């Protein structure tokens with residue numbers, strides 16, 4: 342009797358020592374030792390309600406604040422339940438990077454509204470072979486677009502961005518020194534620029550059909566937020582306010598897609614000798630890959646993909662710019678530093694261009710800081726495990742929703758000194774070179790990261806550089822406090838605010 346007991350105890354001690362050793366090793370090297378575990382820890386997490394899970398406990402306007410509060414209590418990996426859907430929340434950059442580098446995490450959750458309404462089309466809501474193929478194609482299209490050159494050897498895309506940025510500056514200038522609401526102006530210019538890049542066409546300010554499309558996109562973001570519970574309890578779509586919101590979401594999507602379908606129909610058999618937008622390259626790729634572009638299912642996929650690219654690009658850039666201007670208007674000292682750099686490097690005689698970016702580190706750092714503080718997608722986009730996935734000391738089962746709490750990453754005092762302060766200097770090293778630390782991840786990380794990062798950075802850089810080159814931004818009333826509270830929505834917007842753009846003499 343005694344012998345096997347001793348052997349069992351020895352085996353247990355040996356196994357425990359191995360686990361402790363691995364845990365210590367894992368901690369020591371940034372918690373990447375998890376994959377070799379033969380023992381996983383149970384996932385921590387707050388107690389939720391039966392059936393409803395944690396849904397009633399989460400702030401509906403700012404869910405990232407509730408999730409961040411729990412991250413401080415339960416650590417960088419914890420579990421939740423949204424109705425019956427199991428979820429894991431990640432709030433440490435190295436753990437997010439580790440998770441999102443694995444093929445198991447490249448799924449999207451089968452949520453009734455956000456995924457269901459797309460009916461398995463597009464890029465954002467799909468996974469598997471279709472996602473891989475379409476992502477590869479659209480990245481190739483963007484590269485081809487970036488490679489187009491004007492006769493002077495300048496990138497066509499850069500020229501297009503510069504022209505649109507000029508138009509925003511001209512529109513700021515129209516207000517003289519009077520107070521104005523920046524939101525409609527930014528919405529129009531950014532969407533128009535993205536429409537030109539994605540669909541090859543832009544619209545005039547008084548085009549009521551186009552304005553209607555922009556209203557539909559804005560409405561969509563709010564309706565997605567309002568129908569969040571329907572994602573987990575689909576039956577709710579028949580009752581209360583969920584019914585109206587769900588029906589409105591479906592009909593606004595149908596109306597928007599009909600508009601886009603008309604564009605696609607006009608483009609599809611057009612001669613494409615000189616492609617100039619994502620749509621041209623994408624149609625070419627679809628032909629090349631032997632898709633039957635007359636098949637309604639293929640057309641449906643094409644519309645969803647183009648809508649996904651146009652929507653994600655317009656919404657995120659527009660919101661980041663609105664947050665950036667709100668921070669800048671609150672910080673005249675930072676405006677001064679950017680203006681000093683612009684005046685010294687670019688001078689007053691010409692506009693800044695994308696080619697100036699490397700010579701303008703403080704301006705570039707201001708853009709990165711605006712990105713960090715804006716947190717326009719504070720929860721990233723949810724992923725879904727397609728298979729069991731070891732992560733750190735845990736095993737995340739197949740069929741778990743993964744939330745990357747990017748807000749927590751960007752507000753973590755262990756990674757950022759005084760994270761609530763707007764401080765572009767944190768992106769500069771001692772030699773004033775721009776550095777992007779590992780924990781900077783507004784575009785997420787890994788196999789499903791945002792491929793629009795380069796385009797977004799260039800656009801935001803030019804917008805901020807042009808605006809501050811020409812104007813000093815002021816609050817309408819001296820001493821007024823900026824309101825940094827977010828508006829409810831799928832992506833996070835600041836509340837409506839007004840400012841004055843005071844012209845700087847040449």
Ligand code: HEM
Nearest residue numbers: 465653654657658661718721722784785789790791793797
């Ligand atoms: C400030 C600007 C932007 C921010 C902060 C941003 C952020 C993000 C984030 C956090 C994701 C989720 C990645 C994940 O699932 O882990 C994402 C995905 C995506 N973004 Fe962006 N984005 C921006 C601009 C753009 C632009 C300019 C484009 C278009 C060229 C774009 C197109 C997309 C698409 C299509 C996806 C889905 C990728 C996939 O599912 O594989 N984004 N973006």
